[in-house]
Amino acid sequence: MSTIAENIAKVRARIREAEQAYGRAPGSVELLAVSKTKPAADIREAHACGLADFGENYLQEALAKQAELADLALTWHFIGPIQSNKTRPIAEHFHWVHSVDRLKIAQRLSEQRPASLPPLNILLQVNVSGEDSKSGCAPDELPALAQAVAQLPHLKLRGLMAIPEPTEDVAAQHAAFARLRELMLALNLGLDALSIGMSHDLEAAVAEGATWVRIGTALFGARDYGVSH
Numbered sequence: 001m002s003t004i005a006e007n008i009a010k011v012r013a014r015i016r017e018a019e020q021a022y023g024r025a026p027g028s029v030e031l032l033a034v035s036k037t038k039p040a041a042d043i044r045e046a047h048a049c050g051l052a053d054f055g056e057n058y059l060q061e062a063l064a065k066q067a068e069l070a071d072l073a074l075t076w077h078f079i080g081p082i083q084s085n086k087t088r089p090i091a092e093h094f095h096w097v098h099s100v101d102r103l104k105i106a107q108r109l110s111e112q113r114p115a116s117l118p119p120l121n122i123l124l125q126v127n128v129s130g131e132d133s134k135s136g137c138a139p140d141e142l143p144a145l146a147q148a149v150a151q152l153p154h155l156k157l158r159g160l161m162a163i164p165e166p167t168e169d170v171a172a173q174h175a176a177f178a179r180l181r182e183l184m185l186a187l188n189l190g191l192d193a194l195s196i197g198m199s200h201d202l203e204a205a206v207a208e209g210a211t212w213v214r215i216g217t218a219l220f221g222a223r224d225y226g227v228s229h
């Protein structure tokens with residue numbers, strides 16, 4: 001077995017074990033393979049192992065890989081920070097966006113979503129750790145943002161996403177994810193998607209209700225950012 005195939009088997013086993021350990025329905029947690037900085041060949045290999053959902057952070061890089069992989073039926077998720085002058089290609093070339101944190105971006109994505117495509121699935125990114133440097137809307141801004149985004153015609157608001165401050169403290173991992181779950185529940189908008197958990201904290205995320213875990217390193221190995229970003 002190739003390294004990627006082995007890694008996929010290991011990550012799937014971690015998800016399955018966590019679902020079991022925390023009383024989650026089998027198959028209720030979906031694996032989003034985060035392929036940023038990795039070549040199209042890695043995605044092709046992961047697809048051959050049964051993965052179909054891929055997450056990318058950098059628009060130009062993502063568009064190049066999408067073109068190379070146009071022969072595959074893949075579902076593309078944009079998970080990086082969004083500049084307002086980049087919304088059109090995101091609206092045109094992705095199925096999900098996990099990183100919407102302000103209304104202006106959502107409005108542009110809705111306006112620019114081609115009428116020939118189904119509504120763009122949207123997750124609102126929330127800053128649950130309160131660090132100044134992180135993207136994500138503040139928890140107290142979330143209700144108004146969610147209400148407004150839910151009205152936009154060419155978007156489908158699905159849920160929330162967070163990237164808590166990295167920590168090895170498992171109780172802190174749980175607390176941050178639980179906070180996001182509670183924020184989603186309090187919105188009372190019938191949202192069903194919680195995008196939480198990365199390579200180092202996927203178990204805590206599954207325990208706290210993840211429906212998507214976004215896994216890069218554990219699938220594709222460490223990233224080399226080189227000169228391009």
Ligand SMILES: *Cc1c(COP(=O)(O)O)cnc(C)c1O
Nearest residue numbers: 034079198199214215216217218
């Ligand atoms: C890079 C990235 C990931 C994957 O992180 P790993 O620690 O490599 O699993 C997940 N989510 C977002 C938003 C990312 O930018």
